[in-house]
Amino acid sequence: MKDYKALIQQYELDVYPRRDVVLVKGKDSRVWDDQGKEYIDLASGISVANVGHCNEKVVEAISKQAGTLITCANTFYNDAKAIFLEKLFSVAPKNLTRAFLTNSGTEAVEAAIKFARSNTKKTKFISAMKGFHGRTYGALSATYKKEYRDIFEPLVPGFSFVPYNNFEKLAEAADDQTAGIILELVQGEGGINIGQKEYFQQVRELCNEKGIMLIIDEIQTGFCRTGTMFAIEQYGIEADMMTVAKSIAGGFPMGALLCSDKIQIEKGKHGSTFGGNPLACAAGTASIDYMIDNKLWKQAEAKGKYFKEKLSAHQLSKVREIRVIGLMIGIELKDKSQPVIVELLEKGILSLPAGTTVLRLLPPLTISYEDLDKAVAVLAEVLA
Numbered sequence: 001m002k003d004y005k006a007l008i009q010q011y012e013l014d015v016y017p018r019r020d021v022v023l024v025k026g027k028d029s030r031v032w033d034d035q036g037k038e039y040i041d042l043a044s045g046i047s048v049a050n051v052g053h054c055n056e057k058v059v060e061a062i063s064k065q066a067g068t069l070i071t072c073a074n075t076f077y078n079d080a081k082a083i084f085l086e087k088l089f090s091v092a093p094k095n096l097t098r099a100f101l102t103n104s105g106t107e108a109v110e111a112a113i114k115f116a117r118s119n120t121k122k123t124k125f126i127s128a129m130k131g132f133h134g135r136t137y138g139a140l141s142a143t144y145k146k147e148y149r150d151i152f153e154p155l156v157p158g159f160s161f162v163p164y165n166n167f168e169k170l171a172e173a174a175d176d177q178t179a180g181i182i183l184e185l186v187q188g189e190g191g192i193n194i195g196q197k198e199y200f201q202q203v204r205e206l207c208n209e210k211g212i213m214l215i216i217d218e219i220q221t222g223f224c225r226t227g228t229m230f231a232i233e234q235y236g237i238e239a240d241m242m243t244v245a246k247s248i249a250g251g252f253p254m255g256a257l258l259c260s261d262k263i264q265i266e267k268g269k270h271g272s273t274f275g276g277n278p279l280a281c282a283a284g285t286a287s288i289d290y291m292i293d294n295k296l297w298k299q300a301e302a303k304g305k306y307f308k309e310k311l312s313a314h315q316l317s318k319v320r321e322i323r324v325i326g327l328m329i330g331i332e333l334k335d336k337s338q339p340v341i342v343e344l345l346e347k348g349i350l351s352l353p354a355g356t357t358v359l360r361l362l363p364p365l366t367i368s369y370e371d372l373d374k375a376v377a378v379l380a381e382v383l384a
């Protein structure tokens with residue numbers, strides 16, 4: 001057997017902090033390494049495998065499309081794309097009416113920044129401390145963490161950061177040059193910080209008053225993760241633009257920027273070779289169909305509640321707080337999360353960090369109650 005770890009260490013640029021495991025197979029909420037060891041996946045490729053690993057409907061759709069038409073330039077119409085767009089807008093917030101299709105989350109954010117600037121003729125943006133929006137230059141400029149930004153500066157000018165869930169500070173930062181406000185409804189990477197409804201309603205009003213585009217980033221929260229198809233449904237507001245990606249296509253790389261009628265863009269001013277390609281669209285249609293057919297948002301809500309109840313019943317001396325919305329779980333620890341993540345891995349559980357002290361759990365929404373029970377038992381042992 002080849003030494004996969006050594007090959008990756010030799011040939012791939014070393015940008016990712018890695019766990020000591022080579023994953024080779026996945027099914028539903030389980031994954032396997034190259035030694036045949038089985039794991040319960042509470043990471044889902046960072047909220048990508050919402051419909052489970054190798055979901056049968058998604059596998060079938062990709063296989064069928066791969067034998068029909070893999071690529072199609074965006075200058076031609078395409079059946080898979082038409083069907084996908086109709087499906088996407090059958091579940092999207094009703095005020096969002098058109099999409100720009102991308103291959104990733106950061107590209108969707110990038111498009112939102114460009115469209116906010118071109119539509120408002122203004123250049124400034126406000127985003128939140130601890131917010132994460134991606135790694136390309138525009139998205140990185142809206143991303144807070146200094147370690148992600150420092151060696152790449154200067155970034156795009158005009159971006160500023162305000163404390164999350166603090167309307168006064170945000171209102172103070174907004175001026176007549178502000179083109180857009182970019183926010184997550186639940187900060188994922190920043191520590192599973194849940195946005196307050198009243199805060200977002202005030203932000204919406206401010207945007208209306210000042211002609212600012214409200215850009216809601218649902219890249220991590222979208223597609224049933226928080227207990228509704230999109231988290232925005234729980235906030236009683238409308239976004240001018242909304243970014244989605246990650247779980248949109250069952251694990252196939254895809255993203256989208258959903259726009260309200262306010263957003264207009266001239267032909268030829270933006271584009272992508274692969275964005276909305278037939279394979280991604282076929283996977284996306286199958287994935288959204290599966291979510292609808294299985295009411296996946298309801299499963300997320302019920303399983304998140306169940307998990308919190310079960311875990312909270314244990315004595316967890318390492319834990320400060322458990323924050324849960326749907327199946328988006330943040331366990332705030334009293335100390336660093338890294339040793340806990342390593343111990344969980346040894347015991348057959350994949351988990352994620354969010355900042356230095358938060359353990360982030362984003363299981364496939366299809367996870368069985370049996371696997372949740374097993375995961376809780378291991379977590380209780382490790383966090384005791």
Ligand SMILES: Cc1ncc(COP(=O)(O)O)c(C=O)c1O
Nearest residue numbers: 104105106132133134188219220
């Ligand atoms: C909220 C949010 N926005 C943007 C991104 C960037 O998405 P991608 O990694 O697909 O570029 C992420 C990825 O983790 C995210 O969680």
